[in-house]
Amino acid sequence: xxxxxxxxxLFSVQNLVRKNxxxxxxxxxxxxxxxxxxxxxxxxxxxxxxxxNGYNRYPDPQxxxxxxxxxxxxxxxxxQILLGNGSDEVLDLLFRTFCEPNQDNIITLPPTYGMYGVLxxxxxxxxxxxxxxxxxxxxxxxxxxxxxxxxxxxxxCSPNNPTGNSFSDESILYLLKNFNGLVVLDEAYxxxxxxxxxxxxxxDFPNLVIVQTLSKAYGLAGLRIGIAYxxxxxxxxxxxxxxxxxxxxxxxxxxxxxLSQNTLTAQVKKIVSERENVIxxxxxxxxxxxxxxxxxxxxxxxxxxxxLRYNQLIQAGIVIRNRSNQQLCENCLRIxxxxxxxxxQLITTLKSL
Numbered sequence: 001x002x003x004x005x006x007x008x009x010l011f012s013v014q015n016l017v018r019k020n021x022x023x024x025x026x027x028x029x030x031x032x033x034x035x036x037x038x039x040x041x042x043x044x045x046x047x048x049x050x051x052x053n054g055y056n057r058y059p060d061p062q063x064x065x066x067x068x069x070x071x072x073x074x075x076x077x078x079x080q081i082l083l084g085n086g087s088d089e090v091l092d093l094l095f096r097t098f099c100e101p102n103q104d105n106i107i108t109l110p111p112t113y114g115m116y117g118v119l120x121x122x123x124x125x126x127x128x129x130x131x132x133x134x135x136x137x138x139x140x141x142x143x144x145x146x147x148x149x150x151x152x153x154x155x156x157c158s159p160n161n162p163t164g165n166s167f168s169d170e171s172i173l174y175l176l177k178n179f180n181g182l183v184v185l186d187e188a189y190x191x192x193x194x195x196x197x198x199x200x201x202x203x204d205f206p207n208l209v210i211v212q213t214l215s216k217a218y219g220l221a222g223l224r225i226g227i228a229y230x231x232x233x234x235x236x237x238x239x240x241x242x243x244x245x246x247x248x249x250x251x252x253x254x255x256x257x258x259l260s261q262n263t264l265t266a267q268v269k270k271i272v273s274e275r276e277n278v279i280x281x282x283x284x285x286x287x288x289x290x291x292x293x294x295x296x297x298x299x300x301x302x303x304x305x306x307x308l309r310y311n312q313l314i315q316a317g318i319v320i321r322n323r324s325n326q327q328l329c330e331n332c333l334r335i336x337x338x339x340x341x342x343x344x345q346l347i348t349t350l351k352s353l
Contacts, residue, residue, distance in 0.1 A: 010180045011207040013233050015151060021097050021241060029244035031061050059249040062239075066252045069228065069259050074199055078230040082239065083256030085246045087188060087213045087226030088115055093238050094209065094228075095123040100180060105131045106153045108145055111162055111326040113186060114156045118287055136163040136292070139172045144178055153182045159189040162323045162334045164294030166195045167311050170215050176205050182234075184209045189296035191268050192275075199229055206231050214255055216297060223251040275337045281347040286343060288350075289331075298336045306331040309353065316349045 014022070049056045063083045071078040080143035084090035094119055099106065105126035108116045112132075115146050120127040128146050135137050143154065154175060158167040190197045198210055210229040215221035225247065228238065279299060282291055287309065290302035300323065303309050310322040310333060321334040337343065 012180075012235070013206065013231070016098050016181060017237055018096075018098065018258075021237065023242065026240040027244055029058070029061055031058050032244065039206075042074060055249055058152050058245055058247075059247060061244045061246075063252055066247075066259075068255050073259065074229070076199060076202060076229055080202065080229055080235055082230070082235050082242065083226040083247050084226040084228070084242070086215070086224040087186070087211050088119070089246060090211055091115060091184075091212050091227040092119050092122070092230045093126060093180070093241060094184060095119050096241060097238055099123060099125045100150075100282055101125065101296075102154045104150045105148065106155060107143055107151060108155045109143070109160075111136075111160075111323070111329050112155070112157045113161045113188075123177075132163070134328070136165050136328070138167055138175070140171050140174050146178070147179060147181075149183055153184055154179055155184050155186065156189070157186040157285065158195075159187075159193050159295040161189070161296070162298075162300055162321070162326065162329065162332070163301050164189075164249055164292055164296045164298060166193050166295040170194075172198070176208060179207070182207055182209055184211060188213045188216055192266065192272055192297045193295035195295065202229055202231075204231075209234060214258070217271075219262055219267065220255060220258060220260060222250060223254055225255055227351045246350065271337050274340060274343055275299065278337060278343050278347065280316055282350070285350050287353070298334055299331070300332055300334050302330075302332050304331065304334055309333060313349065314348075314351050318349055345349065 002030070003198040034045060043057070046058055048058060048195060064078070066083065067078050067081045082090060084093065101124035104129055106116070106120055107130055109126045109132050110129050115242065117127050128151070130139060130143050130146055130334055138156065148167070156167060156172060160167065162234045172185065184196055185208065186199055190212065195253070197273050198208065202208060202210065208230065212227045212229070214225040275294060275297065279291055282288055282299070282301060287304045289304065294300070306322050306324040310320065313320055320336070323332045323334050335346070338346070
């Protein structure tokens with residue numbers, strides 16, 4: 001990948017972190033103080049139940065085995081990885097580390113993932129919303145014009161939810177070079193995209209944080225495992241406030257097993273193939289006014305009456321997402337790609353309406 005790398009020399013993590021976070025002492029759990037807990041010793045340090053059932057011991061608070069697998073597969077350092085109880089915990093940790101309540105602000109680009117705004121409200125942070133263009137691209141000039149001395153984070157979701165498109169490399173690169181806060185790139189759907197992840201550029205941009213998940217392409221939504229990739233300096237600071245046992249033993253074990261199975265490529269290929277088949281079939285339905293390009297495992301469509309069509313599908317036993325309440329998404333429905341059988345039933349139902 002060639003993206004005309006030029007490091008943002010004005011960025012400083014230390015200047016960005018909340019002062020109380022810099023000065024605080026993190027909680028030290030029993031498993032932080034004695035880390036060789038997988039060895040055959042007598043453990044009487046953590047007030048655990050001694051009778052073994054596979055889960056009577058606390059999990060590894062740093063998830064070292066799982067991180068080692070991810071580090072190898074993603075070609076990053078183990079110390080550049082933070083794992084969270086879903087991406088939402090990872091995002092919340094970023095707010096609590098870098099944004100001073102009732103003082104700082106963030107920038108989001110609606111229509112986009114709703115949790116950015118929810119977490120801003122939760123943490124008493126102003127959310128400056130800069131609408132995407134009509135082509136669902138970041139308006140970089142308006143974004144940078146909205147930046148103030150208290151702007152700490154710009155959130156970019158690419159491929160974007162709910163629109164499905166990937167942002168241009170030029171837009172992302174321009175913001176990385178010209179914004180002295182954090183650029184958080186949410187790549188929850190990157191495995192379905194024709195574009196490469198920005199992970200290969202991680203070491204070139206100290207202000208870049210990449211958030212990924214095992215919920216989508218890896219099919220582990222029920223485990224709740226979110227991932228942040230960033231500089232070792234950023235990850236070490238996030239680790240200061242991370243709850244000590246935020247990822248349970250079962251989730252770590254199942255995730256490592258799944259990552260070792262090498263099923264990702266085949267499943268993603270099937271989903272992408274089905275996505276193209278569904279798009280082709282949707283073109284024949286007359287009340288669908290527009291089908292937006294998708295780099296994700298879902299499709300956004302514009303219909304004549306979103307509320308009517310949504311309710312008709314519910315009555316037929318098919319649940320999709322009505323996104324009409326989001327800006328630039330009037331009369332838009334979001335359809336997740338299912339199995340071949342589910343997709344065929346969806347198309348048959350739509351044609352019958």
